[in-house]
Amino acid sequence: MMGNPNSEEKRLQEEMLETILLGERVIKMAEEGESSKVDCRELGRKVQVVCDNLRSVVRVVSGGQCVNERPIRRIVGEVSKNLERTLALVRKCKKHGGVLRQVFSMTTTADFRKVWSLLESSIGDMVWLLSILDSKEGTNVSLPPIASNDPILAWVWSLTYTLQLGQPKDRADAATELGSLARDNERTKFIILEEGGVPPLLKLLKEPSSPDAQVAAANALSTITTNQDRVVHFIVDSHAVPSIVQVLADSPMRVRVSVANLVSSLVDQHVHAREEFVRANVTRPLVSLLSVDTVLSDPMSVRASLHSLVLNLSNVCLATSDGSIRPSTHHRRDKDKDFESPDLLNKLKISCAKALWKLSKHCLLSCKKITETKGLLCLAKIIESQTGELQFNCLMAVMEISAVAESNADLRRTAFKRTAPAAKAVLDQLLRVAPEETDPSLQIPAIKAIGSLARNFSGKVPEVLGPLVAQLGNRDVDVASEAAIALGKFVCPDNYNCIDHSKAILELDGIPKLMTLLQKNDRQQVHGLKLLCYLALNVGNSKILEQERALNTLERFARPVQAHYPDLKDLLEKAMHHLTLYQPGAQLHRQPLGL
The missing domain is CATH 1.25.10 (Leucine-rich Repeat Variant)
Structure with a gap:
């Protein structure tokens, strides 16, 4: 499992120092060898190269750069094992008393060849590692000996270091490549988590200087978390949820689309993730963004509530006099350019509606938050005026909220009180969709929602x-x-x-x-x-x-x-x-x- 900063593991520098000291012992003993002197000296020189490379890695790690320790620990651990094998061999070359002890300590050419090969592999691993840590050109596609039987390790390690050390474009490309690798199979997703690939993706997601990199990071995380409860737990336990919500609330539209999809992926798999996102108030930006350019009924009350709602989102959007939500003049730059694209705005609404749907599933707290932020009224209006995936996602959100209300009398009485404008608007749309639509995927959630409200x-x-x-x-x-x-x-x-x-x-x-x-x-x-x-x-x-x-x-x-x-x-x-x-x-x- 990936190293925990709070665990009692040795510090990486200490671990490398111990390995260097082991190498020095091997070199000293190789110089003192009395049999197979030439072979021992050659092994000593090879070990010296290993130690020099280890010192170079120590300098990089000690230089203040935040790098993934997992590959270094794996490689240093393998180097240490190979040095132990070398030490055992050169020890046999020292003078021993007694004929019997000399017989048992005999060495062969095959023994030296095997150890020589192990040291060559260690040097290859160290050279590969140094090339990754020093690279300014993006991902290294070479394969270190340690990963010869599992090439995916080298890809994940290399991409992870590019995420941490590369240029903005290289980092975005690395995130995209990690997502592509994760799409191949479930084992790769597990490896990415185990080998330290998730934290740099989360860090990249929070950096506003490169929206392209943020999009790539969000998309990669969405792929990696699919069907992977352990990844979801790791992200939640890493306290990354508030940061994800902040990115959703204050980023260009194209970033928000990907982040809303990430929220959907995370909350769809575990109720713990749902609760954490609701505590971080993710429903506010989701409802606000879903309401963009949507004219709501009862404009006076909506204008007051949504205006205060959106002001909490760094003035990204403002309520207008007709009850709709439109982008403010604040936060210009490329955010306004995003709003000029109807397709992008539609994608954003689709993603936000899906996130609300997944958040509502079996989560009373989420349902309360949505209904308290005029979410029901917004969902009803979109069901009435839109078609396709956006309408479907909104219907599914209403269905899930209704299902929770079915087993919670307080929510049923407050959110779905028949005289309330939002409840009436939702019911009108459910009763319209159920008989008038011909698509079962729309009729079924409408029918289920009506059934859930039967006691009302x-x-x-x-x-x-x-x-x-x-x-x-x-x-x-x-x-x-x-x-x-x-x-x-x-x-x-x-x-x-x-x-x-x-x-x-x-x-x-x-x-x-x-x-x-x-x-x-x-x-x-x-x-x-x-x-x-x-x-x-x-x-x-x-x-x-x-x-x-x-x-x-x-x-x-x-x-x-x-x-x-x-x-x-x-x-x-x-x-x-x-x-x-x-x-x-x-x-x-x-x-x-x-x-």
């Missing part, structure tokens, strides 16, 4: 239930299944208004559509059957249930479904028993489910 609706609400009931007959079985799941949340026993909602579903001709759904395939049966069971328990005396042969349907599907979902047995039994109370003669023919 009292009495009969046909305007809410109607779009869901209509989707029970959707040709896409996934959309129809999600509609059944959502309706199930309206009529389940946990919902105080389940009776009224059940009556409304019957009045909207939901039963025939539900029966059609149950005929489609096995994958959808469990959701449809649960909905039918709830309806049977709530409005079992309805004639439409008898006309549509609901009892027969439950009996037909009960056993095969129970085989895969045994926890549904009690619900099915209760529903069928309830229906038999209202259907004459049903008790005479019905067999218990367990038989």
